[in-house]
Amino acid sequence: MSDSSPNDGALDRAERDPGSVATTALGDGAVQIDFDEAYYPKDAIYGAAYVFIDRCYVHLDRAGDRRVRVTLRSKTGAPLDTQALAGELQNELLCQAWRLSIAAENRQLIESIAARALGGAAGPPGLDELLAMDIDEASAFEDPLGIAMSWEEKYKKKGGATDDAAPEKSPADEPASDAEKGS
């Protein structure tokens, strides 16, 4: 991973590769940054924009097919602040995009750790809490997790490949991933 600021030569990069990021300084102390959704999913753009709404005025718009335009204006109005914030936004966007990818690949791990941590901290419900639960005849037999379902019923093929035909793998079954770069 490069240690250089993602804002370095942004305009030059946009000219060479219009598909990535283009940054334009506007005259009124605002900056406009266009992102390609192929590189930065909308969720990541949302996440990055949200991080800044306490410090900046942020506006999103479409700038062509699969391109999102983020207009950023510092609440102080100073142009220098705006440029720095634009750089920070791009860094945050990179983090958000990468985090989406990591989370998707490690969903099981995240859920396992979070469940253990929160379950361990909260402990089992007490009698008062159980009595306060609204369980009637209709809801008593709801099975949202499919616990009562047999394996065959849960994973039976539906005339071809299913979305979740394979049983859950244990960590030991996971294929070795490539050696990751150190930092």
Place this chain on the structure above:
Amino acid sequence: MIQIRFHEELYDALSIDEAVKTYEPYAKLTAHREAGGTIVHVEALEGGADEPLIAAELGNFALGRAVERSRAQTPTAKEGT
């Protein structure tokens, strides 16, 4: 008067509506739909806060609500982001 364009793929109608309702006491606001999104017109009230400020704050509010709504609808995996 200032016009703010909210693209329909980026701002849901409910979030825009909420933003308009929230800032109604501070400016004269009108909204209309057109192809691809909603346009909100911001006109300052006599002796009130200035239009650019109201417009900017309204925009932030709408974006915030749109993001929150989008996250509330996405699957659990995305809560890790």
Place this chain on the structure above:
Amino acid sequence: MSTSLITLGSKPSAPPDLVPIRFRDVGGDVLLTGPWGDWIFVSQAELATLARGKLDPSSDLFARLADKNFIRSKVDVDKVATAMREKKRFLDYGPILHMMIVTLRCNETCVYCHASRADMDAVHTDMTPEIAERSVDLALQSTSPSVTIEFQGGEPLVAFPIVKHIVNYALQRNRAYGKDLGFTMVSNLALMDDEKMKFLVGNKVQICTSIDGPEPLHNKQRVLVGGSAYFESARWIERINKAYIDLGLDPTLYHVEALLTTTRDTLKRPREIVDTLLSLGCRAIFLRPVDPFGFAEKTRSKIEYDRAEYREFYRTAVDYILDLNKRGEQVLERYAAIFLTKILRGEDPNFMDIRSPGGSGIGALAYNYDGKIFTSDEGRMMYETGDDSFVIGDARTATYRGLMKHETIRALVLASIREVQPDCVSCAYVPYCGVQAEHNHRTQGTIFGRMRESTLCMVHKGIQDYLFEKLRENDPSTVEILRRWTTVRERTHFVHASAAS
């Protein structure tokens, strides 16, 4: 990161029998860390071989890797699973540390103060008995078998009646809960007297104070109107330590510890700082960098510094501490001890700010004088300066499980699982590290943070770089000292054991 570690060919691949690794350039060799915290040094040439997918099962490298759980087919899965389960056992129970901010009033003014202090006449910032009792009730309902109540402020001695009330109430209520209960107090000691000392020592309240260095520096940073803050701390450290000796307690284990907060002035004098703390009987020196909460933010321009300077300070100070150890002094550096416990023992000392997931909420809670409950003391400090993001309840109305199920705690857990965060996911130090989410929020506006821009990440990487350099050098006397720093000697005297035990 060094991208020059490997000259990549057209298609790099790892040997199929190698577990997932992360790597880092340390002192010219390459540190490999495995998923469970095992580590090994290899040469750059050996790393290049591995990156080509080559690993001769008859080679010395293979044998060395197998010995450290890096060879998949040689891993004792049950043993590793047991070790991991033990290492993460803190996940099985709730908050062990319960910080009670008994008042905001303080008799000193400190340049870096993050307690958002109040003047001595602000009695409305004292905790009421009702809020104190409700806070204790909630603390004792933690699923943790051990509970530590830590008195903070302001200056907790200002509200000594409430401190006494909490101690007495907690001891009485604990008869029903059966926790291993402990008390600690963080105090500047300037308001200590014989009566207070008798109560605190008699009720086994562990006392911790702040010493910023030699007297002139300490008094410059911690102003006590009409007196010398250093003199007051020093004399009561001596008196309390003597009281422990009179009780027949081992002074190397039972003594007042002092915390240090490094500022720009501190960085110039690492050896003097260490000597001062040693002269006061301290055996664990915690070289903490300044943090961005509360008052510290306002005086940032005067006391803040580049973390690269802190790294140099840390290295010089710890080198000096190691030298002292070689000359027979028994003293450790706390940060080093925390990381080394994970690196050398594969255990987790459960330090809230350096664990994954972090301890905010699930490991510690802060109960403010006004009843508000926070995920951490840092969250409480931000509240006092206008940010209520980390309020999770009120002691008067909250339930324990309601607090633990709060969405903010859930968010902090998710944000602090370092193994799945950008940058950390590929960092060699991820098995040992942790970053507080509240710090990320304060400095970067997001609880997840951007580690490349994080001063806390820079500090933690810097410390671990230093420690692994020492381990790579493998000087026997140094390594022996570092191992000794991981030895935990339980301070059982301070534990009010449950009635059932």
